[in-house]
Amino acid sequence: MANPAVQSAPVIGATQKMKSKRRFPIFVAIGVVWIVAMVVIALSADWIRPYAITSMDLRNRLSMMGNPAHWLGTDELGRDVMSRLIESIRISLLIAFGATLISAFVGTTLGFLAAYFRGIVEQLVLMLADFQAAMPFLIMSLAVLAFFGSSLTLLICLMGFYGWERYARIARGLAIAASGQGYASAVTQLGAKPSRVYLKHILPNIASTLIVSMTLTFPEIILMESSLSFLGLGVQPPMTSLGNMVGYGREYLTRAPWIMLAPSFVIMLTTLSISIVGDWLRDKLDPTVS
Amino acid sequence: MSATNLIEANDLVKTYISRKGLFGTPTHVRAVDGVTLSVAPATTLGIVGESGSGKSTTGRLLLGLEEPSEGQVQFDGRPMPKLKSNAWRQLRSRMQLVFQDPLAALDRRIPIGTQVAEPLDIHAVGSEKERKDRVETLLQSVGLRRDQASSYPHELSGGQRQRVVIARAIATNPDLLVCDEPVSALDVSIQAQVINLLRDLQETRGIAMAFISHDLKVVRNISDRVAVMYLGRIVEEAPSEDIFRRPLHPYTQALVSSVPVPGTALKDRIILQGEPPNPAARPSGCAFHPRCAVAMERCRVEIPAFVSVEAGRKAACHLVPATSET
Numbered sequence: 362m363a364n365p366a367v368q369s370a371p372v373i374g375a376t377q378k379m380k381s382k383r384r385f386p387i388f389v390a391i392g393v394v395w396i397v398a399m400v401v402i403a404l405s406a407d408w409i410r411p412y413a414i415t416s417m418d419l420r421n422r423l424s425m426m427g428n429p430a431h432w433l434g435t436d437e438l439g440r441d442v443m444s445r446l447i448e449s450i451r452i453s454l455l456i457a458f459g460a461t462l463i464s465a466f467v468g469t470t471l472g473f474l475a476a477y478f479r480g481i482v483e484q485l486v487l488m489l490a491d492f493q494a495a496m497p498f499l500i501m502s503l504a505v506l507a508f509f510g511s512s513l514t515l516l517i518c519l520m521g522f523y524g525w526e527r528y529a530r531i532a533r534g535l536a537i538a539a540s541g542q543g544y545a546s547a548v549t550q551l552g553a554k555p556s557r558v559y560l561k562h563i564l565p566n567i568a569s570t571l572i573v574s575m576t577l578t579f580p581e582i583i584l585m586e587s588s589l590s591f592l593g594l595g596v597q598p599p600m601t602s603l604g605n606m607v608g609y610g611r612e613y614l615t616r617a618p619w620i621m622l623a624p625s626f627v628i629m630l631t632t633l634s635i636s637i638v639g640d641w642l643r644d645k646l647d648p649t650v651s
Numbered sequence: 652m653s654a655t656n657l658i659e660a661n662d663l664v665k666t667y668i669s670r671k672g673l674f675g676t677p678t679h680v681r682a683v684d685g686v687t688l689s690v691a692p693a694t695t696l697g698i699v700g701e702s703g704s705g706k707s708t709t710g711r712l713l714l715g716l717e718e719p720s721e722g723q724v725q726f727d728g729r730p731m732p733k734l735k736s737n738a739w740r741q742l743r744s745r746m747q748l749v750f751q752d753p754l755a756a757l758d759r760r761i762p763i764g765t766q767v768a769e770p771l772d773i774h775a776v777g778s779e780k781e782r783k784d785r786v787e788t789l790l791q792s793v794g795l796r797r798d799q800a801s802s803y804p805h806e807l808s809g810g811q812r813q814r815v816v817i818a819r820a821i822a823t824n825p826d827l828l829v830c831d832e833p834v835s836a837l838d839v840s841i842q843a844q845v846i847n848l849l850r851d852l853q854e855t856r857g858i859a860m861a862f863i864s865h866d867l868k869v870v871r872n873i874s875d876r877v878a879v880m881y882l883g884r885i886v887e888e889a890p891s892e893d894i895f896r897r898p899l900h901p902y903t904q905a906l907v908s909s910v911p912v913p914g915t916a917l918k919d920r921i922i923l924q925g926e927p928p929n930p931a932a933r934p935s936g937c938a939f940h941p942r943c944a945v946a947m948e949r950c951r952v953e954i955p956a957f958v959s960v961e962a963g964r965k966a967a968c969h970l971v972p973a974t975s976e977t
Contacts, residue, residue, distance in 0.1 A: 544759070547750060548769065550714070550743065550747075550748050551770045551773055552742075552774060562758050566759075
């Protein structure tokens with residue numbers, strides 16, 4: 362995956378289209394590789410984890426990085442940081458993927474409903490979107506989690522409400538534009554039912570915009586989950602997530618910084634990779650840019 | 652009107668409400684103002700007029716794509732079903748629209764073969780195999796190659812795209828085709844191909860057509876009857892040859908004289924004075940009187956009725972005497 366980037370540089374005199382097809386910048390390549398690695402780790406967590414996440418090695422507490430038994434060191438209870446990191450990646454990615462999909466689905470559906478029915482439905486959806494945008498999401502999550510307690514399902518569903526208003530606005534705007542003129546009105550004119558117009562024609566045409574929007578929401582959800590876990594309202598021990606590790610590791614920041622640094626590093630690289638790849642994807646999917 | 656007409660429109664009115672600024676008083680714009688027309692099977696009615704004369708809106712009203720504010724459209728003896736009802740959707744297989752901009756009317760992410768098959772899918776015509784064969788026949792009948800079914804709209808030329816749109820429009824064997832400026836976005840050389848294609852299709856399939864255009868040469872070529880619209884109203888309607896040979900209404904005379912004739916100098920032409928009409932501020936009396944060279948006092952106050960003036964001809968002008976026959 363990284364190789365085409367090297368080849369792309371000396372293309373001279375090729376057409377604009379050829380250039381953009383071959384271009385595969387090095388950062389994008391790194392980002393893709395990192396994301397793939399994260400997904401592989403998340404999927405195979407049970408097999409590649411050297412220790413169980415709760416197993417304690419009491420003779421090796423707060424052990425430094427580079428210890429032959431614990432490469433990334435251990436925490437204050439002698440739990441292996443690498444095993445916990447692998448499990449955290451799985452939980453955090455699960456939350457982020459689940460929440461992004463929920464958010465995209467809810468937002469796009471509401472946006473399409475607003476575009477199709479117009480009138481009162483549209484007003485209602487827009488009002489909800491404004492309400493969601495005006496309210497600090499963290500405060501709302503805190504309130505919900507404080508009331509209902511925290512479980513992984515609830516957390517995913519709650520995070521799923523993050524950013525839906527953006528999809529709703531995008532989907533509504535693009536669907537109205539499409540059905541006002543052009544291909545969608547042409548298909549309506551052929552006698553197609555609204556479900557066909559929206560799912561077979563409008564959705565594929567606006568998918569690129571929505572996908573890019575997802576790559577923007579995804580890192581934000583990882584960060585949001587990290588913040589909530591850091592505050593102790595997200596993933597509950599003994600389960601672990603990236604933010605949860607950062608939160609509990611902060612007490613040992615001066616004596617054992619590796620507990621906190623490893624998950625911080627993963628959060629940073631993953632969000633950065635997805636942003637870079639998303640940015641690149643937007644240029645790729647938009648025919649007017651190439 | 653006789654019962655043999657495929658589609659009849661009676662006193663169609665379409666009013667749009669426009670508002671200037673946030674607190675401006677809404678003004679009602681009558682884009683189409685009392686249009687009565689009909690199209691018989693296997694004939695073509697040309698609708699001509701300037702921009703803003705309401706010809707496209709008339710086309711959309713005929714197809715039932717918009718609900719008229721007043722008046723009604725009868726298709727095949729039955730009133731037009733309610734917009735976007737099931738009956739309305741089913742009726743789409745019998746009446747189709749050919750668009751002005753074929754690139755906009757096609758989905759750029761779907762191969763054209765699939766798009767031509769779409770009306771067949773929607774109206775559940777035939778089996779999978781039959782649809783595939785039908786698409787091939789359709790593409791051939793509009794002069795596209797069979798292997799072009801897998802190409803995307805942007806890979807085709809403008810004329811080819813319009814052929815795809817026409818192939819899609821005739822896929823369900825419609826009885827009525829409304830062509831809304833189908834050639835005005837095309838090169839002149841390609842215009843002729845598309846016009847000939849439409850004529851051939853009409854001959855072989857007996858499709859009735861409403862052909863909307865501002866290009867008089869094209870309209871003259873394809874139409875059996877022509878209706879001239881001015882500011883939302885039909886001012887003259889007559890058989891194509893008659894109206895071009897001997898226009899009666901002053902506006903039609905101006906239009907016809909504006910067509911350049913090869914080899915003759917541009918003199919003896921009626922050049923219309925004044926601004927194109929604004930439907931929001933309709934002049935009193937005959938809407939054409941501010942630009943009319945032969946306007947009288949009566950034209951300023953009295954709206955001329957759209958009446959029969961000769962056999963098969965109707966006009967709305969005080970200067971053209973009405974006849975008693977209908």
